Amino acid sequence: MFPGASEYGVDIAVDDAAVEDLLEVSPNDVDAPSALTFSRNVFIPLTTACRYTCTYCTYFDPPGQATLLSLEEVREICRRGADAGCTEALFTFGDDPDERYTEIHAQLAEWGHDSIHTYLREACEVALEEGLLPHANPGDQTREQMAAVADVNASMGVMLETTAEVGAHAGPRRKIPGQRLRTLQNAGELDVAFTTGILVGIGENWRDRAESLLAIRELHERYDHIQEVIVQPVVENERWADGSPDLATMRQVTAMARAALPEEVSVQVPPNLTPATELIDCGVDDLGGVSPVTDDHINPDYTWPALRELEEIAASAALPLEERLPVYERFLPPVLRTGGFDGRVADGAGSGGSDGSRDWISSTIRNALAADDSAGERYRAVLRDGTATVTH
Template sequence: MFPAADEYDIDVSVDEAAVDVLLSVTPRDVAAPDELTFSRNVFLPLTTACRYTCGYCTYYDVPGEATLMEPEAIRSVLQTGADAGCTEALFTFGDKPDDRYTAIHDQLDSWGYDSIVDYLYAACEMAIEEGLLPHSNPGDLTQSEFRQLREVNSSMGVMLETTADVDAHAGTRRKTPGQRLNTIRAAGREGVPFTTGLLVGIGESWRDRAESLLAIAEFHERYGHIQEVIVQNVVPNERSSFDQPSVETMRRVVAMARVALPQSVSVQVPPNLSPTRELIGCGVDDLGGVSPVTDDYINPDYAWPALDELREIAADSGLDLYERLPVYDHYLPESIRREEVDPAGRPPESAGGEADGWLSRRIEGALTEQSAAGQGYRRVAGRESPLTTPQ
C-alpha cells in the first residue's frame, strides 16, 4: 500500500520479488525497439491556474496572474494546428483551478460554464469541429468527470510522477500519490485510453521508481487502459532546485519501465527534455506529442525539436519514424483500424454500436480533414510507410 492510498480505498500491492527484479535491471537487459512513433499536436494551455504548488513547476501562475484562454483564442489555435497538419489537440491545465482561483471561477461563470471541466468539454468539441482529436491532461479527476469527458476525448492522461511522498509535493496545497493513483484507477474504470508516467529526479529513491512502475502495470493489468508510459527527467528552471538526472540514471529507469510493462504499452521520452539518442536503445519506442506550431507550455525553456531532427534521431538508431494518432491503434474501434481505412482516408461505417460510435465519428472527422488537405492516411492513420520525406 502506498502513502495516502487508504484515503481512496486503493488496493495496489507491492510484490517484493518484482521490486527486486526491477532494481536489478540494466539497459543491457532490454532490446531496442523496431520503430519509433510520435504524434503531431497543437498545445492549448486552457488555464495557467492550479490548486497545487509543486516546487519544480513553472506552469502555474499565482492567483491574480493566471490566464484563461478565451473561446476565440482556442478556435484560432486549433485552426492553426489543423492547417499545419496536426491530428492531436493537447489540452492541459492545473488541477481544479476554479476551486482556488476566484477570478477563474467568475470568468467561467460569466461565459456560462459551471466548471473548468465543462469548459474543457466545450473546447474539445471545438477541436472535433476543426478535425482534430482531443487529448486532455486536466490533472486529477473523478470517475464521473472521466465519464463526461470520455465523450469528447480520443485519449487522456495524468502523470503519476511517483508513489513516494516527496518534499517536491510539500506545502499547504500538496499533490499526493493517493490522488494520482485514484485518478488512474478512475480512468481505467471508465475505459479511457490513458497516458501516465514517472517524473525522475524529484527526491524519489530507486525503490520508489520500481514501485511506481509496478503500480502502473497493476492498474493496466486490471483495466487494460494504459497506452503509454512517459519516463521524464526533471529539468532545471526558475522554480526548481533539482539537478537533472544523469544519462545513466535515465537509461536505467527507461530499461526498468520496459521490463515492468507489457510490450503493448509504449515507453516514451519527451525529445525536448531528454537525452533521447542515448535512451532509444533502452526500450523507448515513442517520442510523444510534438508541436510544429506551439510551445511546450509546461517547459517553456525547452523547445520542441523539428520533424527533421526526429527523423535524424530515428535514423541514428537505424529505425523508421512513424506518425500516430493520439489514441493508439489497438484502442481504436475495430471498424476504423488502419488496415481498414481506404487510401482516400475514408473509414467505413462503424459497426460496433454505441461504444465504438463516439470515437469513430471523431476519428472519421480527423481523417477526412487530413485527406481533404492532401495529406492522406499514410501519416494519419497508420504505418503504411515511414516519414522519410519532408512534410
C-alpha cells in the same frame, strides 16, 4: 499501501520480490524497439491556474495572475495546428484550478460554466470542429469529472509522477499518490485509453521508481487501458535548482520501465528534455507529441525539436520514424485500423478495441476518424501510411 490509496479507494499491492527484480534491471536486459513513433500536436494551455504549488513547476501562475484561454483563442490555435498537418489537440491545465482561483471561477461562471471540466468539454468540441483529436491532461480527476469529458477525447492522461511522498510536492496543497492512482483507475473503469508516466529526480529513490512503475503495470493488467508511459526527468528552471538526473540514471530507469511494462505499452521520453538518442537502446519506442506550431508551455525553456530532428534521432538508431494518432491503433475498432478502413463505419462498429469487445473510443471520435473530410483523411493517412512524411 501507497500514501492516500485507501482514502481514495485504490487497492494496489506491489510485490517486494518484483521490486527487487526490477531494481536489478539494466539497459543490457531490454531490447531496442523496431520503430519510433510520434504524434503531431498543438499544445493548448487552457489555463495557467493550479491548486498545487510543486517546487519544480513553472506552469502555474499565482492567483490574480492566471489566465484562461477563450474559445476563440482555442479555435485559432487548432486552426493553425490543422493547417500544419497536426492530428492532436493536447489540452493541459492545473489540477482543479477553479477551486483555488476565484477569478478563474468567476470567468467560468460568466461564460456559463460551473467547473473547468464543462469548459474543457466545450473546448474539446471546438478542437473536433477544427479537425483535431483532443487529448486532455487535466490532472487529478474524479470519475464524474472524467466521465464528463471522456467521450470528446480520443485519449486522456495524467502523470503519476511518483507513488512516494516527496518534498517537491511540499505545501498545504500536496499531490497525493493515492489520488493520482485513483485517476488512473477511473480511466480504466471508464474504458479511456490513457497516458501516464513518472517524473525522475524530484526526491524519489530507486525503490520508489520501481514501485511507481509496478503500480502502473498492475492497473494496466487490471484494465488494459495504458497506452504509453512517459519517463521524464525534472529539469532546471527558475523554480528548480536542485539538478536533473544524469544520463546513467535515465538509462537505468528507462530500462526499468521497459522491463516492467507489457509489450503493448509504449515507453516514451520527451525529446526536448532528454538525450533521446542515448535512450533508444533502453527500450524507448515513442517520442511523444511534438508540435510544429506551439511551445511546450510546461517546460518553456526547452523548445520542441523540429520534426527534422526526430528523423535524425530515428536515423541514429537505424529505425523508421512513424507518425501515430493520439489514441494508439490497438484501441481503434477493426474497421478503422491499418488496412481495414473501407470508407464506412457500420452501426455498432465502436467495439473491438485492444481486447476485441470494449468501446475504447466514443461514437463522436469514431465519426471524426471516419468523416469524409480533410480531417478524416488526415487521420486515416497516419494509419494507412505508417512512415511519416515529415514536413519541415
